Amino acid sequence: MTATAHLPEPHRSSAADSDVAGLEPSPEWAGDAIAAERFGSPEAIRAALLPEQVSEFDAAFDAALTAARQTLHLDQLRHVLHMWRRMALMTERDPDGHRQMLATAAEVQRTGQPRPGSVPWSELKAELSL
Amino acid sequence: MSYTLDIDPAARARIQALPPAGVDALAEAMTVLSLVPERGEPINAANPMAGSTS
Numbered sequence: 001m002t003a004t005a006h007l008p009e010p011h012r013s014s015a016a017d018s019d020v021a022g023l024e025p026s027p028e029w030a031g032d033a034i035a036a037e038r039f040g041s042p043e044a045i046r047a048a049l050l051p052e053q054v055s056e057f058d059a060a061f062d063a064a065l066t067a068a069r070q071t072l073h074l075d076q077l078r079h080v081l082h083m084w085r086r087m088a089l090m091t092e093r094d095p096d097g098h099r100q101m102l103a104t105a106a107e108v109q110r111t112g113q114p115r116p117g118s119v120p121w122s123e124l125k126a127e128l129s130l
Numbered sequence: 131m132s133y134t135l136d137i138d139p140a141a142r143a144r145i146q147a148l149p150p151a152g153v154d155a156l157a158e159a160m161t162v163l164s165l166v167p168e169r170g171e172p173i174n175a176a177n178p179m180a181g182s183t184s
Contacts, residue, residue, distance in 0.1 A: 114136035118138045118139070121134070128153055
């Protein structure tokens with residue numbers, strides 16, 4: 001008895017497309033459809049990221065591939081690509097802003113303190129008459 | 131229990147430049163964040179606190 005082997009076909013875009021197409025069964029973010037169109041492969045996602053984001057994407061993608069091999073389920077892989085596709089789109093739309101956001105987050109995480117000049121949201125909310 | 135959200139000067143400037151509809155949507159998101167910040171989905175589940183790799 002023989003089993004049919006479903007080997008990956010990296011040069012067949014149709015195979016890749018069909019796998020990627022199932023990743024967004026119900027878009028939760030307005031940019032999901034655009035992100036899915038723009039970043040149909042892990043390679044495209046990676047290319048859109050900032051250099052400082054790449055190693056984190058590589059680690060998440062690698063862990064998801066390992067999980068897929070071990071569990072024979074693609075859920076985690078789909079989830080990772082879905083989330084990083086969003087990150088790729090946000091990065092592509094405003095690379096400087098995204099770089100600044102990452103630096104700010106890293107600084108706040110490192111110091112454990114709000115950045116100088118920060119105000120509580122309640123104060124800004126009042127200022128905006130909300 | 132609710133959390134205090136601190137808005138840094140760069141974010142403040144961007145928020146002040148938002149159109150009214152954007153500000154309203156952001157206010158709703160801020161309300162959710164101040165009440166249940168843990169409900170958000172991290173980009174990297176293996177490192178949910180990550181702001182960057184640095």
